Amino acid sequence: MQSEAGEGLHVAIIMDGNGRWAARRGWPRVAGHRAGVAAVRRVVERAPELGIARMTLYAFSSDNWRRPALEVRSIFSLIAAYLRIERERLKEVGARLEAIGRRDRLPRLLLREIEQCESATAGGRRLHLRVAVDYSSREAIARAAAELVGEGGMHSHEALERGLAAVLHAAGGDVDLLIRTGGEKRLSDFLLWESAYAELVFTDRMWPDFDETDLEAAVVEFRRRDRRFGGVPAANAETAAMAAELSGAALRTP
Ligand code: IPE
Ligand code: IPE
Ligand code: MG
Numbered sequence: 635m636q637s638e639a640g641e642g643l644h645v646a647i648i649m650d651g652n653g654r655w656a657a658r659r660g661w662p663r664v665a666g667h668r669a670g671v672a673a674v675r676r677v678v679e680r681a682p683e684l685g686i687a688r689m690t691l692y693a694f695s696s697d698n699w700r701r702p703a704l705e706v707r708s709i710f711s712l713i714a715a716y717l718r719i720e721r722e723r724l725k726e727v728g729a730r731l732e733a734i735g736r737r738d739r740l741p742r743l744l745l746r747e748i749e750q751c752e753s754a755t756a757g758g759r760r761l762h763l764r765v766a767v768d769y770s771s772r773e774a775i776a777r778a779a780a781e782l783v784g785e786g787g788m789h790s791h792e793a794l795e796r797g798l799a800a801v802l803h804a805a806g807g808d809v810d811l812l813i814r815t816g817g818e819k820r821l822s823d824f825l826l827w828e829s830a831y832a833e834l835v836f837t838d839r840m841w842p843d844f845d846e847t848d849l850e851a852a853v854v855e856f857r858r859r860d861r862r863f864g865g866v867p868a869a870n871a872e873t874a875a876m877a878a879e880l881s882g883a884a885l886r887t888p
Contacts, residue, residue, distance in 0.1 A: 640688020642866065643853070646825050646832070649673070649692060651816025651840030664708040669842035671716050678720075678729060680846040681761055684853045688762040690806060694823050696770035709746045713767060717747040721754050728760030734806065735769030764806055771826040774791045778802060802827050811856040813849075815841045833859045 649670060656666030674691065681689050694709055717731070724731055733748045740748075748767075775798065782788050782797040809832040811824055817838040823831065833851045837844075860867050 643688050643808055643810045644688040646690040646812045648814040648824055649841040655840035667709055667712050673841055676845050677849050687804045690764040692766045692769045696768055701729045712740055714744045714747040717751040721751050724755045728758045729763045730758030731755045732764045733767050734764050735767045772821045775827055813852050815839050816859050831863055
């Protein structure tokens, strides 16, 4: 399912490069994560004005558990602090916060902040802000599939695909634009299903340096792209329609 015209863009961001940003300054990695929080504030404030209705931010991947325990703990407390400090501001902005990913392995304090922020901002209509914490796209797809199979009726792969599309669409919908900062060009298990036709923008900018202008530039780049969804380029569509008409006419010719 593609997002409908006029309903606003779904932008997903892999916020990468915090560690290197800090290392270049001779600072500990956690200083980079702290600086990254300011970048989150900047993009959240700017997003609605750029026609972004939904934004999914990759804050902590399930594979990030491989990092030193101290770094993991620091990231969780920064996320918790962000949710606590920004709660009122998110309400003012009209943002509805939702955490995606596993919740069963998160520290209790973080879980509480997530739940409080989610309920405090539940009425937000301008921006659906999804923060991915302990998130793995493969795990999310597998879980959705297991639920559908458990419910029964998924006897064909078509039915399963339709079911999965419905479940994942209800959860967040297709990504229009996926941005990764920090110079790497990979998805790192983020929104694999939802990004089937996402436009990808990679930037060398480290996440703590990312600002409103960079977000705007990515959206401008997105608007320049010709999304085809397997069809023909928009410029050729008219020609293609004429060709189809002609071949139809040829078939009809006795
Ligand atoms: C992204 O920055 C933030 C998280 C993964 C939590 P990194 O911490 O991956 O920064 P680099 O890639 O090491 O520079
Ligand atoms: C992806 O970044 C996860 C987040 C940004 C939260 P990583 O830095 O963990 O990804 P890899 O390990 O370089 O693929
Ligand atoms: Mg990284």
